[in-house]
Amino acid sequence: MKVLITGGGGFLGRRLAARLLQRGTLGNAESREEKIERITLFDKIPVSGFDDPRIRVVTGDASDPATLDEIVDAATDSIFHLAAVVSSQAEEDFDLGLSINVDVSRRLFEACRKLGHRPKVIFTSSLAVYGGALPELVRDDTALAPKSSYGVQKAIVELLLSDYRRKGFIDGRVFRLPTISVRPGKPNKAASSFASGIIREPLNNAPSVCPVKPDEQLWLMSPRQAIECLIHGHDLGAEAFEPWPVLNLPGVTVAVREMVEVLGKVAGEAATRLIRWEIDPTIQRIIHSWPTRWDMSRARQLGFEGDPDFESIVRAFIKDDMAG
């Protein structure tokens, strides 16, 4: 198996690579476990920190038309396409969002089509594809009316992937990730960045700003569980993704207030006092447009599992990302 991870330097890309190296195998086109021989980590800045002969690091500009033809080679079996401009950034810079989130994805599908052997392409989408008036319970086939450029761009690529799949050019699958929390590292420009920050920073004894009201609800998944779901989704047979290749992954619904309560329980009341509440109307509006109640029957039927609760998400972060 030869695997490509775009956005390989991002925190999900790195974590996916580490987990794949640890597993050593991945389901091939016939869903049989096969040895992983190569993992290409592609990103715009060099990916470092991997000391394994199976890792190949390629650095380049995905928006340069030649780049993808170079990294998607005849031996490529599977691609995890994680490279993206995050939500707030796509909202601020409309052109950059379209270029990276839409055009690069299309160019990637096109590079795969040229190979002729129908590689697996795993694309991560987002709950930001939803918006507007939503039913009580959001289903995989609830209509999309995104209220952000990021959501529009993800929805466009979902459609594009479905057609590349239908035409037999790629074995594409789309997984809509809940908001990932707790992310390690620094805050980013995602509207949901605070959903990690209000836990991560206080746990590291640093202050954090919460830009939304305490009663806002979020739909969350730990990085650990997200990686397991992407690998599970990769390994399933193509028939699992008929008639439509887009699946919402199972998350945990939690109010921001409850997140802070869990923080207090796990790290003590002092930690919660490191959070300053300062509503940002733009972020508040975006977050409020995201749905929080989901019908997970199809995902569960296909064997996808979410985190049991928010406390276990916090404890997973402490174990996975705060070692030492």
Next chain:
Amino acid sequence: MKVLITGGGGFLGRRLAARLLQRGTLGNAESREEKIERITLFDKIPVSGFDDPRIRVVTGDASDPATLDEIVDAATDSIFHLAAVVSSQAEEDFDLGLSINVDVSRRLFEACRKLGHRPKVIFTSSLAVYGGALPELVRDDTALAPKSSYGVQKAIVELLLSDYRRKGFIDGRVFRLPTISVRPGKPNKAASSFASGIIREPLNNAPSVCPVKPDEQLWLMSPRQAIECLIHGHDLGAEAFEPWPVLNLPGVTVAVREMVEVLGKVAGEAATRLIRWEIDPTIQRIIHSWPTRWDMSRARQLGFEGDPDFESIVRAFIKDDMAG
């Protein structure tokens, strides 16, 4: 008012231009009727047959990046974007479909954005955006799962337009047309071409092939009514298109068998014997995936009207297109 019609040489484009010339006015940005000073008919082949000083004919390749910047000028108030590769052709030639149906639309929106004055952009979409398992009654906000490249491409542009609108770059509106019948002229590569051919050809004493079963149902609108709806939709205020700028237009549900019965009633039994039934599995599959029962409450609330029945559609064709 200065108006641009892309696909201005197509039969809807020509008919729209003729109707606008006849009306002489169009609602401006404040929905007040204003004199039409110029109608630019843009198409890939020269549009002829108009003898009116208000008509400007521009011929060019829309997929050439410079072209749209040229025809969308600072004086452009309103654009009817009708240029498209039809369904069967988009299915046969994947790249051509993406190029004309998606890339040209995006380039057009981009040219409008550069103007800075938020022109009205009327985009015609199609019931082909639907597919798969559908509810009994299709609504404007029923989820899209298109089963054809044409449907995917139209759905992508709907999303793109919604974001250009939300960002304040254009005053965009999308109207999903029922299958247009009876089209004048020759058969085309649309999967639904027969929906006009089985009436038009026998009325002209010529043979016609019906590629779908008699019990297939269609959702139809006359060209005359489609034009009235596009103009009505243009003239409505921007607030009518909140929160989502996509609207299904009202059609008439009719089985192919009933269409032939109406033909017999209007033109005599001999006419119906000019139809040869020869099922084309590809066309049968595409047509069968299109929905036929629709919730028209939003369209009607906004004042859109469909044809009363299929017989009046046929009689409109005879009156409008068979004169002499």
